Amino acid sequence: MLRSNKELWWALFAWVLIGGIYALVMFMAGKIPAASELFGHSLGILGFVLMMLTEVLYSLRKRSRFTTWGKMSSWLQFHIFTGLVGPFMIFLHTSWKFNGLAGVVTLMTLIVTLSGIIGRYIYTRIPRTVDGIEIGTPLGEAQATVLANTRRVMAIWHTIHIPLGMALFTAAFYHIGAALYYATFLK
Numbered sequence: 001m002l003r004s005n006k007e008l009w010w011a012l013f014a015w016v017l018i019g020g021i022y023a024l025v026m027f028m029a030g031k032i033p034a035a036s037e038l039f040g041h042s043l044g045i046l047g048f049v050l051m052m053l054t055e056v057l058y059s060l061r062k063r064s065r066f067t068t069w070g071k072m073s074s075w076l077q078f079h080i081f082t083g084l085v086g087p088f089m090i091f092l093h094t095s096w097k098f099n100g101l102a103g104v105v106t107l108m109t110l111i112v113t114l115s116g117i118i119g120r121y122i123y124t125r126i127p128r129t130v131d132g133i134e135i136g137t138p139l140g141e142a143q144a145t146v147l148a149n150t151r152r153v154m155a156i157w158h159t160i161h162i163p164l165g166m167a168l169f170t171a172a173f174y175h176i177g178a179a180l181y182y183a184t185f186l187k
């Protein structure tokens with residue numbers, strides 16, 4: 001169970017910090033940092049690493065039968081933190097141009113992040129242990145029906161959020177390959 005929303009505060013803090021550095025670099029250079037130059041490129045790489053961690057770590061911990069390292073709720077909080085900060089860095093990386101495939105990948109990043117926010121909301125409606133295991137509720141019949149419906153919505157949400165994430169990474173790898181080839185190695 002997510003018992004606090006401190007990961008949201010940490011993400012907000014990181015957004016302000018990274019946004020501040022971005023504004024400073026922009027002010028000093030007198031232009032929007034380009035995606036292929038040092039600062040913009042670093043934002044792309046770091047943001048993408050955070051997104052990869054978001055995609056992989058929580059799922060690994062959730063499915064591992066051998067690892068009991070760390071509470072599931074802490075892993076989910078880390079998932080949410082990196083899932084908010086990574087895409088934020090990617091948006092700053094884009095230099096606010098959304099042409100072609102890279103533009104589509106950006107849109108997919110936005111959709112996966114927004115769907116994550118909705119998922120977090122539904123997730124917290126279902127009572128769980130700190131290890132994320134759903135627990136029954138001794139409440140009345142009406143409330144049990146609400147809970148059953150919420151679980152169904154969460155299951156549907158999973159079937160949207162997970163394939164979207166996979167499609168996003170597939171498209172992102174094409175963008176990275178093409179961008180590195182044309183904008184970095186050919187120069």
Ligand code: HEM
Pocket residue numbers: 035036041044045048090093094095097098099100102103105106109172175176179180183184
């Ligand atoms: C989900 C991850 C990413 C998204 C959504 C994304 C999105 C974008 C966008 C929208 C642009 C601007 C395209 C334009 O000028 O019209 C761009 C440019 C670029 N990106 Fe990414 N990017 C991502 C990750 C990366 C990573 C990890 C790298 C490097 C390893 C990278 C390297 C580049 C380069 C070199 C350019 C400049 C291309 C040029 O000047 O023609 N991107 N990216």
Ligand code: HEM
Pocket residue numbers: 051054055058059060062076079080082083084086087112113114115116117118119120121123132161162165
């Ligand atoms: C780069 C962005 C993101 C990616 C690639 C991503 C990917 C994933 C994946 C693959 C899962 C399935 C885990 C599993 O069952 O194995 C998942 C679950 C989840 N994600 Fe994300 N996510 C992202 C961002 C977010 C954000 C921003 C939030 C919340 C603000 C969020 C909240 C959740 C929640 C609540 C679950 C369900 C946990 C569960 O049922 O055990 N995600 N995400």
